[in-house]
Amino acid sequence: MSTTTSPLLALSRAILRGFSRDRTSVFFAIVFPLMFLVLFGGLLGDRDTPKLDAVQVGAVPPIDDAGPQLRESLDQSFEITRSDDLAAALKQVREGKADIALEMRGDTLVLHYSNVDAVTAGVAQGTLRSFVDAANLAASGAPSRFQLQVDAVEDDSLSSIQYYTPGLLGWGVATSAAIGAAATLQGWRQSKLLRRLQLAPVSTRTVVAARVLVTLVISLVQMAIFLGVAMAFFGLRLDGAWWSSVPLLLVGTLSFMAMGLLSGAVAKTTEGAVNMANFLVLPMSMLSGSFFPLDGAPRWLDVVSQCLPLRHLNEGMLDVLVRGDGPSAVVVPALILLGFTVVLTLVAARLFRWDTA
Template identity: 25%
Template sequence: MKKYWTGVFGQVRAQQKRFIRDKMSLFFTFLFPLLFLFIFGSIFKDQSTSFNVAIINNSQTEFAKNFVDSAKGNAKDSVLKIKDVKDMDDAREKLKRSELNGIIELPSGFGEVKGEGNNAKPAGTINVLYGKGSEQTGSALTAVMGQVADEINKHLGQPEAPIKAAGKAVGDEQLKSFDYTFTGLLAFSLMSMGIFGLANQMPAEKQRGSYRRLRAAPFTSGQLIISMAIHYVIISLLSLVMMVIVGTFVFQFNMRGDWGLFVLMAVLAAFMMVGLGLLIGGWAKNENQSAPLTNLVSFPMMFLSGAFFPLYMFPEWLRGASQFIPMTPITEGFRLIMTEHASLIEVLPQLGAVTAWILVVYIAAIKLFRWE
């Protein structure tokens, strides 16, 4: 057993020395993922000039119904983009996930006629609800609704403004678009390091005869797989740390969850992604075999795991299929921890799924490995 692990860690040290001397590998490992981060960060850091809102009508008056119909009818030409929701709970959940910029609530009794004779006019207050931490968006949305209320008051001929708009922060702090995208970028970075790096390197090493000489040492396939896994997991985690630092200090990413739980998920995710690369690279005899297999595995993970496109946008059947994608529990786990303050119990399904994939992938990688 001692000889076994001595050989493993000896190979890890050798791979680390080779890696440090390779400037091209250093660039693609540490600087290339940051280019993606700066591109996506610059895109999603900007604020939208329109507002996605939901209207919750708790009033039974005819005036309130006409207000809702008018808002939906003028949505195409308005800065307010009305989104359909089931109820207030559904609206708040979408507000929390940044699918909505705010909620326009018409309280009970809104639009009831106040006063007598010629002074009898509908009155009420429009409540503008927005996420905590999004005061700028909330103020802008409240100002827009204030202008709407002013226009209604002018038509009613009421200088005392019986129709008003009031803003209020509700629920948890709302996510920025970058916060939601950043978690997907972290998962994509681990996938790139694990799959694209190893799937291309290992067939090239086979063609140079490097593994044939190791086998004559003797050196088992298990030792080689484990040593390469340790080396690449360390490199992947270092790259991930750099992205987190840049995301936090340059793009003001707000970590809402537990750092310890994030580290646990990151380590397991790195082992799983590296394992997939070892499986592909270990089985393939040359790059002609590894390249198409890499694309076959990586493209579904990029586009169906929720890394770049939220799963709620998918049709029901595709959401079900995405649960069988290895990267899906990683993306979901990062988002639950980093943006929704999930506890260990809440992310146990994702942790369990990643652990199960690790066992399957590494057993297959060792069994299917070919020395040349």
């Protein structure tokens, strides 16, 4: 073993041993993000598209006389109960115990809804309008020229766990890397360890390489635990080029480690460095799709999100873990994260001081 490799491995083992003995660090790096995965998996893992609760008042011929295909389509969207009391049905809708009430007035199907839930009302109106159009065509006796076939873009086994596992993993890795680097740098500075390292026989470059190596190993452990738990308990499936998420995760780890170094270089205390790193990562997770999708976000918010490294880490992980893209899908996100790493490291080096004074 070379004289360069031996000190690097020895320092790496020492730093990793120190991390494993620090229960607080282990909790926030592994257990805390995993709690969110279990919470989301338990709450959302088996969630299907909810049906709307509809109360049918009296006879409604378009529904009662619907053919098998129309009836099947209706049953996919509504859970229909029957009532002969219109006032009672309207009271249920008004109190939120039912989503809509339906009655027939002559040849008109009347939909009663509440203005309190405009989204549900819109879904019900659109669905029933399509149903009435189809019922009219069926009643006219005209042959159907067009048919609709509905296919999901994913296979039937795809569950919602696959959509939020990459985001939660990205947030966990970002938090661990940023806070760990910030606390380490400031802690070494306050304990005068940085000054002593200048006099040690081991080069500063070797010390830095050992700390980076340990951070990368911790990220890989986080990834293995996250994916393992999601696969074992919540039905996560890894297909295609999922393995290409590994190099992307490592580059993302370096990016957030650089962010932590910047926090440690600017702050004057360990607590300040940790708080600053957390202040940077936590809002970023909200704006980068770690906890909820950004599909309905305003345009300006989407532009801001594109300027954040966590957004690119999450998107790249989604592409290869969920969307089935090939290894080329991680190239652009990895280059962007690498750019963040270089810029943040240069800024941190510029602001770095050996002592707190």
